[in-house]
Amino acid sequence: MFAFLLINIWSADISIEGCTYQNSFTVGMGSHLTRTVSKGTVLCIEGSVLIKSDNPFVATYKIIEKDRQGTKIIIKTGTKENPFLFGAKMKENEMKIEAMDPSQDLKLEIVGIRTSDPNLLRSYSIFTTMKSFNKVIEITPKRALDVFTWNQYPLNFSVNPRMVYKEFSNLTSFSQSFSQPTSFKYWLGLTTRFEPIAEKVNVVWEEDTTEQPISGFKNPFGEDVLYFLPNEDAFTLEEVIK
Numbered sequence: 001m002f003a004f005l006l007i008n009i010w011s012a013d014i015s016i017e018g019c020t021y022q023n024s025f026t027v028g029m030g031s032h033l034t035r036t037v038s039k040g041t042v043l044c045i046e047g048s049v050l051i052k053s054d055n056p057f058v059a060t061y062k063i064i065e066k067d068r069q070g071t072k073i074i075i076k077t078g079t080k081e082n083p084f085l086f087g088a089k090m091k092e093n094e095m096k097i098e099a100m101d102p103s104q105d106l107k108l109e110i111v112g113i114r115t116s117d118p119n120l121l122r123s124y125s126i127f128t129t130m131k132s133f134n135k136v137i138e139i140t141p142k143r144a145l146d147v148f149t150w151n152q153y154p155l156n157f158s159v160n161p162r163m164v165y166k167e168f169s170n171l172t173s174f175s176q177s178f179s180q181p182t183s184f185k186y187w188l189g190l191t192t193r194f195e196p197i198a199e200k201v202n203v204v205w206e207e208d209t210t211e212q213p214i215s216g217f218k219n220p221f222g223e224d225v226l227y228f229l230p231n232e233d234a235f236t237l238e239e240v241i242k
Helices: 237-241
Strands: 009-011 024-027 032-037 043-046 049-053 057-066 072-081 085-087 092-099 106-112 123-128 132-139 144-151 155-158 165-170 184-191 199-207 226-229 233-235
Touching (some): 032 043, 032 092, 043 106, 049 092, 057 233, 072 233, 132 144, 144 199, 155 184, 226 237
Parallel strands (some): 024 043
Antiparallel strands (some): 032 106, 049 085, 049 106, 085 233, 123 226, 132 199, 144 184, 155 199, 165 184
């Protein structure tokens, strides 16, 4: 389930009215996109994302899956004011963003992530800016874990499972709107790969302040936050944290 990571931002073909190839972007996991949406215009994105904005906005979205013949089926559509999280794992996610007040500009910070999937893949996704963490988490065929971190200093991880599978990636360089990285970003995945095993894994990390920090650090999400990311819809920050 953790076979690859999408790490780039590129133009996309999005099927929502008002979206064109010129104003549409695919946002892969780990990518950080900053865009100013001028008044009266829209920005369209494809991917599972976290969104922060300096002004209120409205999002129109679609979640699409393909059947065995490759035919696209729209499984959910909607509009949402000020969503913080949008996406569905293993599906195509499309969203159009525009200012609630058409006379205002929007400055958007968008980060590609993975949502949870408590159904088939039984994975639970976490986004966090915590500087340190130490917790024992049981990994089973019904509970896999994705952790995505965002920090000013590099993190030292100590995660040494004996039976379950670990995958780890340093995503720090994937910041497409800036010439230099804007944060240290890491991804950790723990899973049984559907094998009938279970293990309590001690997940530990600590910020290493002896190393050089990110000089242009940007954190639109808040200090020492940890969010469990739900799946298959658009959610406000209040809906994510409750």
